Amino acid sequence: MLALFSFGALAEQLVDVRIEGYQYQPAEVTIRAGDSVRWTNHEKRTSHSVLFPRDGGLESERLFPQESWQRRFEKPGRYDYHCGPHPEMKGVVVVGE
Ligand SMILES: [Cu+2]
Numbered sequence: 001m002l003a004l005f006s007f008g009a010l011a012e013q014l015v016d017v018r019i020e021g022y023q024y025q026p027a028e029v030t031i032r033a034g035d036s037v038r039w040t041n042h043e044k045r046t047s048h049s050v051l052f053p054r055d056g057g058l059e060s061e062r063l064f065p066q067e068s069w070q071r072r073f074e075k076p077g078r079y080d081y082h083c084g085p086h087p088e089m090k091g092v093v094v095v096g097e
Contacts, residue, residue, distance in 0.1 A: 024091035
């Protein structure tokens, strides 16, 4: 799902990723520089996080059910991430120009 909001002439996007069934859905999102991604935990009782090991280990707070966290991506590149407590849960944000 996409939500649009404008900052001057630019239309920056907010892209939603669901966390459910020990998976990020979708596991891969492609955005443009300046866009944001918001992760929301839709589990019934399991908490998760979003951890970027190559970004200085930047990690969200632990997200309990119905909580969300978002990050704005300024620079193009490939941002692999995984869940802190469940490293087998993986996702990637691909940021284009
Ligand atoms: Cu997890």
